[in-house]
Amino acid sequence: MTIATIKDVEFGEELPVFDPDTSLENVKKFATAAHWFGPRFTDHEAARKEGLPGALVPGIMSQGFLAAMIHRWAPQANVQNVDTVFRAPVVVDEKYHITGVVTDIDEASGRVEIDLTVTNDAGETRVFGTAQVQIPTG
Amino acid sequence: MTELLDVEALRAKFLNTVFDEKQFELTAEDMSNYAIACGELATRYTDPNDPDFQAPPTMPTCIQPKKRMPKGFPKIAGLGMDAGKAVQSYKPIRPGVKLTGKTHMHDIYTKTGRSGRMVFFVNRMDIFDSDGEQVAWADTSIVIRERPKE
Numbered sequence: 001m002t003i004a005t006i007k008d009v010e011f012g013e014e015l016p017v018f019d020p021d022t023s024l025e026n027v028k029k030f031a032t033a034a035h036w037f038g039p040r041f042t043d044h045e046a047a048r049k050e051g052l053p054g055a056l057v058p059g060i061m062s063q064g065f066l067a068a069m070i071h072r073w074a075p076q077a078n079v080q081n082v083d084t085v086f087r088a089p090v091v092v093d094e095k096y097h098i099t100g101v102v103t104d105i106d107e108a109s110g111r112v113e114i115d116l117t118v119t120n121d122a123g124e125t126r127v128f129g130t131a132q133v134q135i136p137t138g
Numbered sequence: 139m140t141e142l143l144d145v146e147a148l149r150a151k152f153l154n155t156v157f158d159e160k161q162f163e164l165t166a167e168d169m170s171n172y173a174i175a176c177g178e179l180a181t182r183y184t185d186p187n188d189p190d191f192q193a194p195p196t197m198p199t200c201i202q203p204k205k206r207m208p209k210g211f212p213k214i215a216g217l218g219m220d221a222g223k224a225v226q227s228y229k230p231i232r233p234g235v236k237l238t239g240k241t242h243m244h245d246i247y248t249k250t251g252r253s254g255r256m257v258f259f260v261n262r263m264d265i266f267d268s269d270g271e272q273v274a275w276a277d278t279s280i281v282i283r284e285r286p287k288e
Binding site for chain 1: 167168169171172173174175176177178179180183194195196197199200219220221222223224225226227
């Protein structure tokens with residue numbers, strides 16, 4: 001179910017899980033749009049030479065995944081603030097899952113707080129964050 | 139081995155002074171491709187023909203200042219890692235609008251764990267439109283792990 005107004009939102013509600021596209025092809029498209037051209041984001045071998053486990057999904061892309069997930073749940077939501085902590089690398093071409101839970105609701109203003117987490121297939125947290133979101137009041 | 143940084147002295151000297159200013163604009167193509175790559179479905183972010191077309195809300199974090207640190211900031215041993223990003227949106231950012239980003243060091247703080255002290259440096263870019271109205275800010279946190287001098 002998608003969210004139209006604040007009345008549709010429940011405290012503790014879990015957002016539908018979002019599995020983002022972390023393919024090398026997609027990360028290259030993102031890096032071009034963001035003007036972030038480092039080979040650590042677009043070339044596995046170059047990244048490994050830097051001591052990394054492989055090419056990295058830029059942190060700003062992980063942050064973008066979080067906002068996209070919110071808009072998939074609530075298409076008219078206005079994402080006002082996203083605070084993101086990069087705990088461990090997100091590696092290109094590996095699978096990740098983004099979960100979110102509503103932790104605060106102000107029905108009068110339409111303001112909602114959502115905790116968001118990016119985990120890998122092993123269930124390890126790679127990125128987490130909090131978003132402040134404005135939902136239409138009616 | 140590095141000397142422990144005098145964080146209070148760094149805070150007193152470097153916080154809250156703009157050390158970089160740059161002008162830029164975002165193109166419709168970049169805004170749309172950024173949104174699509176992130177998995178956005180809302181057409182106000184993906185379709186330049188949507189009457190409410192605007193930059194995806196986290197896009198300000200991709201704008202980098204010309205200078206990474208204030209002039210005179212000490213060189214710090216160790217590998218700096220990107221610890222996080224935060225973004226606050228005040229107004230939609232439309233394509234082709236001339237924007238100004240003013241960056242200051244917003245915070246310096248420490249956390250201590252079993253492996254030693256970590257120092258976090260937070261740079262904030264305040265972004266204004268051509269009318270001087272603030273449209274967003276974007277924070278970049280860099281962390282450096284210190285080791286005490288032997």
